Amino acid sequence: MGWGDMILNVIENKFRLRLPLPPKFRWWLSHKSEIDFWDNYFKNGGLHWKANYELKFDPQLRLQDELASLLPKNRQEVKILDVGAGPLTYVGKVHQNLNISIEAVDPLAVYYDKLLNKYNITPLVRTKSGSAEQLSLLFPANSFDLVFARNCIDHSYNPEKAILEMLTTVKVGCYVLLAHIPNEGENEGYHGLHQWNFNVRNGDFIISSKTGEVNFTKKYSSGCVVACSILTKDNVDWLYTSILKLS
Numbered sequence: 001m002g003w004g005d006m007i008l009n010v011i012e013n014k015f016r017l018r019l020p021l022p023p024k025f026r027w028w029l030s031h032k033s034e035i036d037f038w039d040n041y042f043k044n045g046g047l048h049w050k051a052n053y054e055l056k057f058d059p060q061l062r063l064q065d066e067l068a069s070l071l072p073k074n075r076q077e078v079k080i081l082d083v084g085a086g087p088l089t090y091v092g093k094v095h096q097n098l099n100i101s102i103e104a105v106d107p108l109a110v111y112y113d114k115l116l117n118k119y120n121i122t123p124l125v126r127t128k129s130g131s132a133e134q135l136s137l138l139f140p141a142n143s144f145d146l147v148f149a150r151n152c153i154d155h156s157y158n159p160e161k162a163i164l165e166m167l168t169t170v171k172v173g174c175y176v177l178l179a180h181i182p183n184e185g186e187n188e189g190y191h192g193l194h195q196w197n198f199n200v201r202n203g204d205f206i207i208s209s210k211t212g213e214v215n216f217t218k219k220y221s222s223g224c225v226v227a228c229s230i231l232t233k234d235n236v237d238w239l240y241t242s243i244l245k246l247s
């Protein structure tokens with residue numbers, strides 16, 4: 001845990017309150033704990049996720065079906081953006097019918113580069129520095145055939161803006177795909193970067209926090225089509241949210 005997290009926890013636990021801090025400031029106070037997590041992850045060869053750790057170094061890893069199924073059918077060259085990728089992208093590198101190029105971004109990429117150097121690791125895809133909320137500063141609009149984010153937009157400081165930026169960078173007629181564990185803010189006691197909950201209610205995609213909620217499906221129904229499903233992987237239920245960009 002970083003000093004920012006630690007001081008905040010001590011104050012909020014001692015006085016049993018939650019300070020009304022802007023999410024971006026709370027995010028900044030907590031980001032060191034994410035870097036510490038990855039340091040520990042490399043030190044221990046992937047911690048509890050050793051099998052998945054090995055896969056991240058496999059240049060022949062097949063593109064996962066849930067991503068491949070959302071790619072446009074009429075192209076041979078496809079560009080995928082992995083947002084909040086961490087130091088090593090999860091995205092599979094090969095597909096039997098497609099040439100895939102992958103870009104990866106993460107706001108902590110500068111720190112991850114230091115960790116990769118420390119552990120003498122060369123990634124298959126080098127993660128570039130950038131937060132989901134600012135993707136349009138990094139990439140032109142309508143650049144990617146698929147924009148993917150796993151276990152990270154609920155770590156962001158403005159998830160609604162982050163998803164809208166993902167929609168800006170994906171091409172019209174293509175998909176944004178989100179994969180998150182439902183209810184992470186609640187599950188993690190709103191500590192660290194976990195300020196948000198992603199859920200499905202009556203088929204709608206809902207983003208909530210300690211202070212409010214947004215029905216993303218209804219709010220943005222004029223520009224996109226949102227579909228939610230639960231997929232169980234490694235005994236964990238994941239909420240997969242696909243968002244088709246209409247215009």
Ligand SMILES: C[S@@+](CC[C@H](N)C(=O)[O-])C[C@H]1O[C@@H](n2cnc3c(N)ncnc32)[C@H](O)[C@@H]1O
Pocket residue numbers: 034083084085086087090105106107108130131132133149150151152153155156157158162193
């Ligand atoms: C649990 S890791 C997941 C990494 C990777 N997606 C995976 O599935 O292995 C969460 C990641 O979210 C990133 N993150 C935090 N805030 C973000 C933001 N505003 N935009 C994009 N990514 C963010 C963190 O830096 C961290 O690398």
